[in-house]
Amino acid sequence: xxxxxxxxxxxxxxxxxxxxxxxxxxxxxxxxxxxxxxxxxxxxxxxxxxxxxxxxxxxxxxxxxxxxxxxxxxxxxxxxxxxxxxxxxxxxxxxxxxxxxxxxxxxxxxxxxxxxxxxxxxxxxxxxxxxxxxxxxxxxxxxxxxxxxxxxxxxxxxxxxxxxxxxxxxxxxxxxxxxxxxxxxxxxxxxxxxxxxxxxxxxxxxxxxxxxxxxxxxxxxxxxxxxxxxxxxxxxxxxxxxxxxxxxxxxxxxxxxxxxxxxxxxxxxxxxxxxxxxxxxxxxxxxxxxxxxxxxxxxxxxxxxxxxx
Amino acid sequence: xxxxxxxxxxxxxxxxxxxxxxxxxxxxxxxxxxxxxxxxxxxxxxxxxxxxxxxxxxxxxxxxxxxxxxxxxxxxxxxxxxxxxxxxxxxxxxxxxxxxxxxxxxxxxxxxxxxxxxxxxxxxxxxxxxxxxxxxxxxxxxxxxxxxxxxxxxxxxxxxxxxxxxxxxxxxxxxxxxxxxxxxxxxxxxxxxxxxxxxxxxxxxxxxxxxxxxxxxxxxxxxxxxxxxxxxxxxxxxxxxxxxxxxxxxxxxxxxxxxxxxxxxxxxxxxxxxxxxxxxxxxxxxxxxxxxxxxxxxxxxxxxxxxxx
Numbered sequence: 001x002x003x004x005x006x007x008x009x010x011x012x013x014x015x016x017x018x019x020x021x022x023x024x025x026x027x028x029x030x031x032x033x034x035x036x037x038x039x040x041x042x043x044x045x046x047x048x049x050x051x052x053x054x055x056x057x058x059x060x061x062x063x064x065x066x067x068x069x070x071x072x073x074x075x076x077x078x079x080x081x082x083x084x085x086x087x088x089x090x091x092x093x094x095x096x097x098x099x100x101x102x103x104x105x106x107x108x109x110x111x112x113x114x115x116x117x118x119x120x121x122x123x124x125x126x127x128x129x130x131x132x133x134x135x136x137x138x139x140x141x142x143x144x145x146x147x148x149x150x151x152x153x154x155x156x157x158x159x160x161x162x163x164x165x166x167x168x169x170x171x172x173x174x175x176x177x178x179x180x181x182x183x184x185x186x187x188x189x190x191x192x193x194x195x196x197x198x199x200x201x202x203x204x205x206x207x208x209x210x211x212x213x214x215x216x217x218x219x220x221x222x223x224x225x226x227x228x229x230x231x232x233x234x235x236x237x238x239x240x241x242x243x244x245x246x247x248x249x250x251x252x253x254x255x256x257x258x259x260x261x262x263x264x265x266x267x268x269x270x271x272x273x274x275x276x277x278x279x280x281x282x283x284x285x286x287x288x289x290x291x292x293x294x295x296x297x298x299x300x301x302x303x304x305x306x307x308x309x
Numbered sequence: 310x311x312x313x314x315x316x317x318x319x320x321x322x323x324x325x326x327x328x329x330x331x332x333x334x335x336x337x338x339x340x341x342x343x344x345x346x347x348x349x350x351x352x353x354x355x356x357x358x359x360x361x362x363x364x365x366x367x368x369x370x371x372x373x374x375x376x377x378x379x380x381x382x383x384x385x386x387x388x389x390x391x392x393x394x395x396x397x398x399x400x401x402x403x404x405x406x407x408x409x410x411x412x413x414x415x416x417x418x419x420x421x422x423x424x425x426x427x428x429x430x431x432x433x434x435x436x437x438x439x440x441x442x443x444x445x446x447x448x449x450x451x452x453x454x455x456x457x458x459x460x461x462x463x464x465x466x467x468x469x470x471x472x473x474x475x476x477x478x479x480x481x482x483x484x485x486x487x488x489x490x491x492x493x494x495x496x497x498x499x500x501x502x503x504x505x506x507x508x509x510x511x512x513x514x515x516x517x518x519x520x521x522x523x524x525x526x527x528x529x530x531x532x533x534x535x536x537x538x539x540x541x542x543x544x545x546x547x548x549x550x551x552x553x554x555x556x557x558x559x560x561x562x563x564x565x566x567x568x569x570x571x572x573x574x575x576x577x578x579x580x581x582x583x584x585x586x587x588x589x590x591x592x593x594x595x596x597x598x599x600x601x602x603x604x605x606x607x608x609x610x611x612x613x614x615x616x617x618x
Contacts, residue, residue: 032609035607035608035609036607036609036610039603039605039607039608040603040604040607041603042602042603043602043603253602256602257598260598260602260605260608261594261598263608263609264594264608264611264612264615265582266608267608267609267611267612267613268582268585268586268612268615268616269578269581269582270612271612271613271616272578272581272582272585272616273574273577273578273581276577276581277577285570285573289566289569289570293351293352293562293565293569294348294349294350294351294352295349296348296569298344298345298348298349299344299348299569299572299573299575299576300341300344300345300572300576301345302573302576303573303576303577303579303580304576304580306573306577307577307580307581
């Protein structure tokens with residue numbers, strides 16, 4: 001059965017792709033078998049992460065990149081992550097009309113992912129959905145996120161090339177970026193660069209990046225006006241450059257290893273925790289809840305006590 | 310030893326408080342004993358969460374509230390959470406001068422918390438630091454966060470009263486708030502309400518809240534101009550109202566239970582995972598890494614295999 005699915009995935013059959021994604025997202029029966037079956041067919045797609053503050057034009061850049069990539073007869077799948085945290089909930093997808101999946105064009109597929117509750121799982125799910133696209137033979141997978149929370153960082157860190165989008169107005173906030181952005185970005189796009197302040201941002205960003213550059217990779221800054229398509233070809237060329245750089249060094253393999261280890265750790269913790277919370281343990285905890293708060297065993301001691309049982 | 314610390318905490322000795330927080334943040338030897346010793350002395354402080362988009366004046370509101378609370382001879386501790394995700398890293402604390410701890414005034418204490426890496430632990434650490442303040446006898450604890458990621462939500466959900474701050478400019482983004490904000494907010498503050506659009510935001514927010522209000526609690530919306538202190542007394546009065554509401558219903562106890570269970574679950578998962586990753590398991594995983602990526606056992610099977618070992 002998973003073998004049949006795999007065969008249909010390899011034909012990029014859109015119904016099979018949709019079905020498989022739903023299976024994984026909803027953890028339907030058999031989804032783990034499916035994942036195990038497709039795993040040996042993954043690791044081939046090139047994964048691009050696009051992140052940046054709200055309003056910086058990530059989605060327009062993504063759409064334009066997709067258009068360009070398709071013109072080159074390269075297949076591309078997009079996963080837009082919407083972690084539904086209060087301040088960006090729904091915004092990433094809700095504020096505009098996205099290009100609609102064209103089921104006659106098997107070279108592209110768009111999927112949005114959103115969840116409330118199991119946030120810990122969203123990053124992992126997104127990576128598994130990418131594995132489905134990967135096994136389906138898509139050449140490129142783009143993760144698009146608003147990039148403000150841990151979930152997005154987890155997803156982005158698993159990408160081969162990370163593009164951070166900024167707008168001239170971000171200039172004033174450049175100190176805001178010190179906390180990690182410089183390290184995460186392989187390329188910068190200054191979007192809406194026809195606006196005032198673009199040059200200033202370029203200069204200060206360039207200066208800030210000097211410390212980051214190594215002998216083999218100077219983080220490029222590409223000016224774009226995504227609504228007009230300006231700079232998109234250049235951005236694409238720089239992605240290709242970065243791909244060459246990480247393929248020729250050992251970085252590509254390091255990224256694959258990291259992804260592999262992280263996924264295993266996620267499952268180990270998931271399985272261990274799952275196995276642990278039996279009815280018996282639950283009822284022991286519930287018994288404790290009947291006590292007054294400050295008469296209870298402290299949380300850490302309780303955890304240890306339950307584990308010893 | 311932890312008993313001595315407890316005694317000094319109860320005197321609100323600032324050095325002991327600082328030391329204890331560091332112990333917990335850095336997981337120094339003995340920190341778990343300390344937590345177990347102080348636990349029976351917690352559950353008394355009233356916990357307020359303040360969250361809202363960047364630029365909405367959370368910190369000014371917090372500072373003004375602290376001033377007002379101190380005037381009433383009530384003690385208050387502030388925990389400012391800075392999750393150091395790329396787009397807000399450092400911003401919450403870096404962009405302004407905060408009121409400085411006045412060690413002669415034992416009725417107030419300010420602490421900022423930030424971390425990279427162990428994000429999963431930040432929410433838990435913040436709650437443990439709150440426990441230290443709680444055991445020290447602070448009447449009120451305020452959590453201040455930028456509220457965009459899961460870490461902040463975790464912290465905020467553990468508060469007794471949650472204030473969400475908005476500005477008139479948020480009006481256009483009211484749809485952005487659909488994803489959870491309405492449910493998380495016990496009170497709204499429209500800050501910078503001398504600006505255009507405040508009335509419009511008030512009206513639309515009020516309308517959106519109608520569905521949320523219950524027989525016993527109508528989520529209040531307070532207009533503030535925090536830089537001038539306008540509306541702060543009213544905001545405080547509404548917090549007091551909310552405190553009465555949740556104390557008279559069972560909600561206060563429900564929140565304590567939820568916090569207790571969540572902390573235990575955090576530790577269980579932490580301890581189980583920690584115990585699991587022995588050197589032997591690590592070396593088995595490393596052996597697998599030597600294989601080509603797509604020749605490896607799939608992550609889920611590997612996790613199961615390691616667990617069976």
